[in-house]
Each structure stands twice: as structure tokens, then as C-alpha cells.
Amino acid sequence: MKFIHTSDWHLGRQLHGESLLEQQRIALAQIAALAVEHQVDALIIAGDIYDRAIPPASAVTLLSEFLDELIGKHQIQVLITSGNHDSAERLGFAAKQMRSSGLHMVGSLSLPLTPIKLHGKQSDAWFYPISYAEPAVVRHALADDTIHSHELAMQALLEQVTQHDSENLPKVVVAHCFLDGSSESESERPLSVGGADRISPALFAPFDYVALGHLHGPQYRGVEHVRYSGSPLKYSFSEATQKKSITLVELSADAAPSIELLPINTGRDVRIIEGNLADLLLQAKDDPHADDYLMVRLSDTHALLDPMGKLRSAYPNVLHLERTGLMAQQQTGDIGRDRIKKGELEMFSDFFDQVAGQPLSAAQQQHLHSLLDDLHQGEDV
Amino acid sequence: MKFIHTSDWHLGRQLHGESLLEQQRIALAQIAALAVEHQVDALIIAGDIYDRAIPPASAVTLLSEFLDELIGKHQIQVLITSGNHDSAERLGFAAKQMRSSGLHMVGSLSLPLTPIKLHGKQSDAWFYPISYAEPAVVRHALADDTIHSHELAMQALLEQVTQHDSENLPKVVVAHCFLDGSSESESERPLSVGGADRISPALFAPFDYVALGHLHGPQYRGVEHVRYSGSPLKYSFSEATQKKSITLVELSADAAPSIELLPINTGRDVRIIEGNLADLLLQAKDDPHADDYLMVRLSDTHALLDPMGKLRSAYPNVLHLERTGLMAQQQTGDIGRDRIKKGELEMFSDFFDQVAGQPLSAAQQQHLHSLLDDLHQGEDV
Structure with missing residues (x-):
């Protein structure tokens, strides 16, 4: 199972009032080309695909065309979870009708989690998409009054991943959250004030790979396979020195996954x-x-x-x-x-x-x- | 080929400031029940599925659940074209990825027209979805400077339907427009001022069935098989005396289609x-x-x-x-x-x-x- 991990596309976003749509179009074309070049089985987008709940129609069209290219033309499966910038309900529209084509849109967090088995040319793997949700939503859905923080909510959700029988196939968690100790940029919208959004990276260590979204700088926390891909574009001047990339991951049955960062350059820095x-x-x-x-x-x-x-x-x-x-x-x-x-x-x-x-x-x-x-x-x- | 023709759902619409979502939920449940009862092969919605370009998230969820019920649970194909109230770009998102499931979302008018062959238990038929488009859009797309009215635009589009080889299968046109001589209600948004939106019903007569949307009162023009289903709910007091229904159509190889109006009553008139x-x-x-x-x-x-x-x-x-x-x-x-x-x-x-x-x-x-x-x-x- 070979896949690309990316996140935080923020399609439709502006930089100081300037539309970035053409830059985003270039970045998406590069991502599509890299996916084809590396013959990946899937592309995983860990939240914040759009910049706001109601993206401009041009951003919707851009994504739709990208999906046609990747799924329709190249038969590469795509899994998209919703982040804190997205409207989970809108993203989840007709999700069941898309599934058989290889497009997995995961809107509102629905519990128990629905694992998705993706088929790879070499081997299969289970993916556990966890759309962004407030702790109160998880508390209510699980009817567990003790869930009063982002960390406790994630712990309860990951418990379901642990319990799931993957028939010895690798487990990949896809989540949109803030890991304690991570580096922030100015363009991320805080999930919570006063540090209440922090989650211990150790919670994620047991899984084979953890594809995170939310932070715009690529980084891993604790272990190399618990990581943020970062955004494919710079969305604030605080990201001026970051090197933007997407993350190429190849899972292995016995060893740690092989991880490579593939740079994205739109030509306009x-x-x-x-x-x-x-x-x-x-x-x-x-x-x-x-x-x-x-x-x-x-x-x-x-x-x-x-x-x-x-x-x-x-x-x-x-x-x-x-x-x-x-x-x-x-x-x-x-x-x-x-x-x-x-x-x-x-x-x-x-x-x-x-x-x-x-x-x-x-x-x-x-x-x-x-x-x-x-x-x-x-x-x- | 047996199908239900309906249109103008206007999901998310209000009546004098009052949300109609619960009434719409009841109407959709009745439509689903009727589709199952009559064992139809398909449901055709001729535009204005939503009330505005950006529908409320609750309307999106309502439609998504309806589609799961009809397509996922009952294997009834659904074809939706966009009307003058819809955002064609938004409606067309990931349309290609839905197709194999039996959901045909037709967003922006793309030319040449893409006929859709729907499979029926008894026989198949070709459907020609024509999303709502301004004459200028058609003029530009066809590079034909003479197209300066709704009627000339429709004439040019229907020419493509005529030319298409349907292998002797019936031809069903799905369009969203204003036929000359039709009865209006107060809740329809005029397509054009001063009567420039009028199209002669005779243009449509040669086809086996024409499923129209835009007008809220059920009616046919000229011949019985060129008809408006009307909206499933009353969206203005000017519709108080209308009887709301959906249209059950069964195509026949040799005879005229059999047409029956199935009443919709939400209990609150x-x-x-x-x-x-x-x-x-x-x-x-x-x-x-x-x-x-x-x-x-x-x-x-x-x-x-x-x-x-x-x-x-x-x-x-x-x-x-x-x-x-x-x-x-x-x-x-x-x-x-x-x-x-x-x-x-x-x-x-x-x-x-x-x-x-x-x-x-x-x-x-x-x-x-x-x-x-x-x-x-x-x-x-």
C-alpha cells in the first residue's frame, strides 16, 4: 500500500486579499502528476480541503476536476476527511453514492467509526478517518460524560481503532487535530483557546501510520510515522521559510513505513x-x-x-x-x-x-x- | 421503463418566513414510498432541487439521506438537473464519481449534450438532461450568433437530441424552462422579463416524453406527454387551490406513454x-x-x-x-x-x-x- 498524505488545501483561500486559486490549481496539478509518477494506490487528504464552510463555486469546480483526473483518469482512490474549516454536512453529501468509484468523502463524524479498507497493488490496508469534531460532539455521541477535552475525545475514538480487527493488515489513522508540542503558523485557526486543544502524540504511536491535518508546517511528533503533511501552499508570511511538500508513504508488513517528502513549488513563492x-x-x-x-x-x-x-x-x-x-x-x-x-x-x-x-x-x-x-x-x- | 417525474423541490425554502423543512421531509418520504410501491426504475427531478445557490446544510443533509434511501436501499436510479435556482457548479461536484452508483447529477450545461441511457426492468430508454442555461451561454457554447432567445437556444439543444441515435429506444427530454401559454404561480422566479423566456411547446412534441421543471402547477402543453410535474409542495398562497403531485410515467414501445398523477399530501395544507x-x-x-x-x-x-x-x-x-x-x-x-x-x-x-x-x-x-x-x-x- 503506497499513498500520498496531504492536508490543509484550503481551496478558495486568499492571502492578504489576493486570490490564490491559480496557485492552488498549479499545486493540484503537481500533486496529481506526483501521484501518477509514484504510482500510488491512494491520496489521503486530512481535513480543511476548503477554506470555509461555503467555499466559492470556483473552488468546488477545481476540486471536482482534480478528482476526475485522479479517480476517473488514473484510478487512484481518494479519501477526504473534513477539518475545522469545512462544513462536514456539505462535504458528506451523497458520500455513499461516490464510494464505489473510489472517492471516499468523510463528512460529519459518525460513530462508531467506519473503517475503510483500501485496496493496494501490493497489499491492502485499513484506514480510519476521524473527521474533526468538538469534544462535546464526541461526548454526546458516545454518551460518555467524562469526555471534556480534545485529548479524551481522541482517546475514546482511537480505542475503537484499537478494537477493530484489521486481519493483520496495517492500520492508518487519518485525523485533524493539534498534537502537543507541534509548531504552529499564523494561518491556522485555533481549535480551542488556552491550550485545551492539545493531544498527546503518544496516543497515536501504536498505529502503523497517522496522517494528520491542521498544522501547515510538515512535521512529525514523537515517532516518525505520526506526522503532519502540512499544507501544499504557504498561507501566511509566518510560513515563509517552510518547505512545502506532500508526504509519500509506503507501508510495509514487517518494517516501519517508508516516508518521503515530495516538494511542491508553484513557481510563485x-x-x-x-x-x-x-x-x-x-x-x-x-x-x-x-x-x-x-x-x-x-x-x-x-x-x-x-x-x-x-x-x-x-x-x-x-x-x-x-x-x-x-x-x-x-x-x-x-x-x-x-x-x-x-x-x-x-x-x-x-x-x-x-x-x-x-x-x-x-x-x-x-x-x-x-x-x-x-x-x-x-x-x- | 417506468419512472417518476418531479421537479421544483426547492429544498430549504421558507413560506412567509416559516421553514418548510419538516414538510419537505414528509413529502420526500411519500415520494420514496410511492417510488417503491410503483416499482419505478428511476426518479427524474427537472431542476430547482434547492431553493438557492447555497442551500442550508440541513437541506443538503435531507437530500443526501433521501438519495441513500432511494439509491442505496431500493436501487432506484436518480437523475437531477439544475434549475434557475440552483448553483450548477455546486450541484455538479464529483458527478462522475456518483454515476456508477445510479446517481446522475447534471450541473452546468455542457455541450454537446450527454445523453444518459437508463436501464429499466422491462426496457431501457435514453434521457437527455438539459440543465437551465441562459441563451447567452448556449450562444457562446455553440458559437452561434443567431441564438438570442430562450426559444432559439432550446431549438438548438433539441436538435442534438433529434440527431442522437437512440437505437429505437424512447427519448425522454428533461428541461427547465417556460412553455408559452403555461400557468404561472407567484413562487416562480421569472427566467426573463417581458415574455422573452417563452418557448413554443411544439418544439418538444416529437419526443416520447418531456419532463419539465420550473412551473409549480402540474400541467401539460399541447400534447399530454409534454408536461410539468409541478412542485410537490405549495410554495405560495397563489398555489392554494392546486393539487400537488408527482407524475408516474410508463413508456411503451408502440403506444403513447401512460401517465398518472400521484398526489402528495404532507398533512399540513x-x-x-x-x-x-x-x-x-x-x-x-x-x-x-x-x-x-x-x-x-x-x-x-x-x-x-x-x-x-x-x-x-x-x-x-x-x-x-x-x-x-x-x-x-x-x-x-x-x-x-x-x-x-x-x-x-x-x-x-x-x-x-x-x-x-x-x-x-x-x-x-x-x-x-x-x-x-x-x-x-x-x-x-
């Missing part, structure tokens, strides 16, 4: 660049990837006129600007996003406040105002 | 009752169907305090009230809905205006105001 405006504008000329999605950290310590406009003329996909130079005096160089949006007048007022220790007087504000007006009138553009 | 308030309140005691969805036409010619509250204590599902008595002097007894919503003060002002031919003066308004206040204080409740 998500990066952070730093420097002063003049240098960055110069560098753009020699940057073959100037059209990457960029966050720019400007080190200039003085006010600048329309830095975003100037940057975008050189880097068309600057999505976010941080004026780190203006904030150097502060304890932290981490500038709130809303601060960046302010106009020159407000920005200078801020700056003055920081260096002078007191706000601009009304007369000073007036003076600044006319000064800025003069400057704008003197602009060529 | 949509009715209009008329009379004065006191009489209606009395009659409620002997009305075994007092919980029907009601529009009440009150003949009282004087102002009434909280007639809706009083009516609802006797008829719990009054959804709409018309004060026909107050409007008797007007040319038409047809009262706009917004008029009903007005308070006593405004209503009396209206009334005064009608009988006196001039509006209340400021002093008269003041007097009326204090009079109404006194009346309200004197109320027991």
Missing part, C-alpha cells in the same frame, strides 16, 4: 524581504522572482511618500509592508499591521510622539499639514 | 380562509386542520386590535393577513402586503383618507393618538 526602499528597488532588477508574494520590511528611518506604490512598480505582488525602521526605538520591531495603513500625517504624528515624548501641538499639526500639501503638489506623478 | 374575525375564531373550533398554513382575508370593515394575535391563538400557522373589508371601497380587493403591517394609527389614517377624501389634520391625529392610548390601557392583556 511567499517571501519576506528587508532593506531600505532605494536598495530594494535596485535589487528588484536582478530578482528573477520579483513577482513572488512579498512582505517587505523597510528599514528606512524617515517618512516615505507612497512606499507601497513604489515597491509595487518593481515587485507587483507586495501584499504587506512593515516600516521596521520607524519602529526601531520601540522594544519590539514587530509592527502592527494597522499602523502601516496610516497616512503620512498620522505616521509623522506617531513618530514625533515617540521621539519627543509628547504629541504634536495644534499649531505643529497645522504646519505639518501645509508642508505635506506642498510636498504632494511638487510630486511629478 | 396551504389555504386561504375568508370571513369576519368573530366567525373565523368560532369556526376554528370545528376545523380539524386549523394548523394549516393560512392566509386570512378579514371582511371586517372596522379597525381591529391585534387581529393577527387573536387569529394565531386559534390558527397557529396564520402566515399572512389581508384586511379585505377595509379595502372594499377600492377598485381591487387585492391588498399589498406591506399595508397589513402598519399599526392602528397608520391604518386608521389610511382609512380616514379613503372615506373622507383628505388626510387627518394634525389635531385629529393627536386626538386619535390619545384615544388609542386609552384603548390600549383598557386592554386586559
Whole structure:
């Protein structure tokens, strides 16, 4: 049994207001090509296939076309569980009518768990899809009042996996959850506040492979076969340094599964660049990837006129600007996003406040105002 | 080939703000029972399965359960085309993966048409699903600039049906459109303004059966086998006198198809009752169907305090009230809905205006105001 483990496609997602659909289309084409190249038996998507409960129709069409390609054209089975971003009910529509074609859509968590035996060219394996569910849902479904945390809920669900007779075939758990000690990114929506969503990785260790979704960075916890594939695309600048991939898994009867990360590159990266405006504008000329999605950290310590406009003329996909130079005096160089949006007048007022220790007087504000007006009138553009 | 023709389920629809989901659940259970009782080979739903592009999750679940029952439990094939209320893209998701199970979801109109051969216990037949599409879509898809009306678009599509070699098997067209001369209800959303959506029934006459959707009243046009099944439920008070049904069709090799209407009754009707308030309140005691969805036409010619509250204590599902008595002097007894919503003060002002031919003066308004206040204080409740 050879399969690809992936998750968190978030089809329909935007990055700072920019549609990522074309990037997602490229990523899906790569995933399909890799699945064919490696002759996998199945593709497993561990939740958050869409970015929200009601995805745009274009995202629905994209997924539908992908499934036609993989299942219809290449006879590769697909198993999709729903994550915390998905609408489990909508994802589960007509699931029974799709099953015989090799498409396994697992919507709302229904208990007892329904294991799925997938047929492989070399050998078969049992898959245990566990769609994302709140602990209260599991507590109610199992009529067990002691289930008051994500960990206890998962423990109860995994008990069913343990009890199931797999006829000595490997057991693969597919789940969407947060393992204690994992690395987060900014683009994940917390499952619960205050750390109540943490689950001990040790719970999953007994199974042959655990295909996890929710976290966007690829990683394993405790043992190598309990792992997050991560998302195929970067969905926030906090993921700028991550290497995105899908996970190729081959189960073995006697040994640990063989695991390989297959990189995904859409050609347009998500990066952070730093420097002063003049240098960055110069560098753009020699940057073959100037059209990457960029966050720019400007080190200039003085006010600048329309830095975003100037940057975008050189880097068309600057999505976010941080004026780190203006904030150097502060304890932290981490500038709130809303601060960046302010106009020159407000920005200078801020700056003055920081260096002078007191706000601009009304007369000073007036003076600044006319000064800025003069400057704008003197602009060529 | 024996099948049920139905359409315009509008799952998720409300009637004057009231959810109809439970009524729809009852109707679907009756349809399933009738399909089993009559041992049909297929169920054909000619568009507007949902009420809007993004139906509520509860409507999605209802349909999914219905399909499990019909297809999974009773092996009855289901063909669903999309109407003008549906999102064709969403409806078409993973359609290819459902097909082998016997579920044919036909989303966006794709050309050339894809005929579907359905297998029957006695004989087979070809079905030609034509999802709803604007003329411009057909014009573009067929690259034919002369297509500038619904009729010309349908003519071009039906040409493909005519050309298709059905190996002497019957041809059944499934379409969602407006046939010239048909009877409309208030709950249908016009396909086009000014009558540009009209299609001549004669276009459809050559086929063995034409299963139409869009109009909510069952009817045929021109020939008996070109017909609308109508909706299974009443979706407006303009449908109060319609008898709702699904259409049982049995095709024959040599003769015209046999057609029978099978009534659908959810137990809670949509009715209009008329009379004065006191009489209606009395009659409620002997009305075994007092919980029907009601529009009440009150003949009282004087102002009434909280007639809706009083009516609802006797008829719990009054959804709409018309004060026909107050409007008797007007040319038409047809009262706009917004008029009903007005308070006593405004209503009396209206009334005064009608009988006196001039509006209340400021002093008269003041007097009326204090009079109404006194009346309200004197109320027991």
C-alpha cells in the first residue's frame, strides 16, 4: 500500500486579499502528476480541503476536476476527511453514492467509526478517518460524560481503532487535530483557546501510520510515522521559510513505513524581504522572482511618500509592508499591521510622539499639514 | 421503463418566513414510498432541487439521506438537473464519481449534450438532461450568433437530441424552462422579463416524453406527454387551490406513454380562509386542520386590535393577513402586503383618507393618538 498524505488545501483561500486559486490549481496539478509518477494506490487528504464552510463555486469546480483526473483518469482512490474549516454536512453529501468509484468523502463524524479498507497493488490496508469534531460532539455521541477535552475525545475514538480487527493488515489513522508540542503558523485557526486543544502524540504511536491535518508546517511528533503533511501552499508570511511538500508513504508488513517528502513549488513563492526602499528597488532588477508574494520590511528611518506604490512598480505582488525602521526605538520591531495603513500625517504624528515624548501641538499639526500639501503638489506623478 | 417525474423541490425554502423543512421531509418520504410501491426504475427531478445557490446544510443533509434511501436501499436510479435556482457548479461536484452508483447529477450545461441511457426492468430508454442555461451561454457554447432567445437556444439543444441515435429506444427530454401559454404561480422566479423566456411547446412534441421543471402547477402543453410535474409542495398562497403531485410515467414501445398523477399530501395544507374575525375564531373550533398554513382575508370593515394575535391563538400557522373589508371601497380587493403591517394609527389614517377624501389634520391625529392610548390601557392583556 503506497499513498500520498496531504492536508490543509484550503481551496478558495486568499492571502492578504489576493486570490490564490491559480496557485492552488498549479499545486493540484503537481500533486496529481506526483501521484501518477509514484504510482500510488491512494491520496489521503486530512481535513480543511476548503477554506470555509461555503467555499466559492470556483473552488468546488477545481476540486471536482482534480478528482476526475485522479479517480476517473488514473484510478487512484481518494479519501477526504473534513477539518475545522469545512462544513462536514456539505462535504458528506451523497458520500455513499461516490464510494464505489473510489472517492471516499468523510463528512460529519459518525460513530462508531467506519473503517475503510483500501485496496493496494501490493497489499491492502485499513484506514480510519476521524473527521474533526468538538469534544462535546464526541461526548454526546458516545454518551460518555467524562469526555471534556480534545485529548479524551481522541482517546475514546482511537480505542475503537484499537478494537477493530484489521486481519493483520496495517492500520492508518487519518485525523485533524493539534498534537502537543507541534509548531504552529499564523494561518491556522485555533481549535480551542488556552491550550485545551492539545493531544498527546503518544496516543497515536501504536498505529502503523497517522496522517494528520491542521498544522501547515510538515512535521512529525514523537515517532516518525505520526506526522503532519502540512499544507501544499504557504498561507501566511509566518510560513515563509517552510518547505512545502506532500508526504509519500509506503507501508510495509514487517518494517516501519517508508516516508518521503515530495516538494511542491508553484513557481510563485511567499517571501519576506528587508532593506531600505532605494536598495530594494535596485535589487528588484536582478530578482528573477520579483513577482513572488512579498512582505517587505523597510528599514528606512524617515517618512516615505507612497512606499507601497513604489515597491509595487518593481515587485507587483507586495501584499504587506512593515516600516521596521520607524519602529526601531520601540522594544519590539514587530509592527502592527494597522499602523502601516496610516497616512503620512498620522505616521509623522506617531513618530514625533515617540521621539519627543509628547504629541504634536495644534499649531505643529497645522504646519505639518501645509508642508505635506506642498510636498504632494511638487510630486511629478 | 417506468419512472417518476418531479421537479421544483426547492429544498430549504421558507413560506412567509416559516421553514418548510419538516414538510419537505414528509413529502420526500411519500415520494420514496410511492417510488417503491410503483416499482419505478428511476426518479427524474427537472431542476430547482434547492431553493438557492447555497442551500442550508440541513437541506443538503435531507437530500443526501433521501438519495441513500432511494439509491442505496431500493436501487432506484436518480437523475437531477439544475434549475434557475440552483448553483450548477455546486450541484455538479464529483458527478462522475456518483454515476456508477445510479446517481446522475447534471450541473452546468455542457455541450454537446450527454445523453444518459437508463436501464429499466422491462426496457431501457435514453434521457437527455438539459440543465437551465441562459441563451447567452448556449450562444457562446455553440458559437452561434443567431441564438438570442430562450426559444432559439432550446431549438438548438433539441436538435442534438433529434440527431442522437437512440437505437429505437424512447427519448425522454428533461428541461427547465417556460412553455408559452403555461400557468404561472407567484413562487416562480421569472427566467426573463417581458415574455422573452417563452418557448413554443411544439418544439418538444416529437419526443416520447418531456419532463419539465420550473412551473409549480402540474400541467401539460399541447400534447399530454409534454408536461410539468409541478412542485410537490405549495410554495405560495397563489398555489392554494392546486393539487400537488408527482407524475408516474410508463413508456411503451408502440403506444403513447401512460401517465398518472400521484398526489402528495404532507398533512399540513396551504389555504386561504375568508370571513369576519368573530366567525373565523368560532369556526376554528370545528376545523380539524386549523394548523394549516393560512392566509386570512378579514371582511371586517372596522379597525381591529391585534387581529393577527387573536387569529394565531386559534390558527397557529396564520402566515399572512389581508384586511379585505377595509379595502372594499377600492377598485381591487387585492391588498399589498406591506399595508397589513402598519399599526392602528397608520391604518386608521389610511382609512380616514379613503372615506373622507383628505388626510387627518394634525389635531385629529393627536386626538386619535390619545384615544388609542386609552384603548390600549383598557386592554386586559
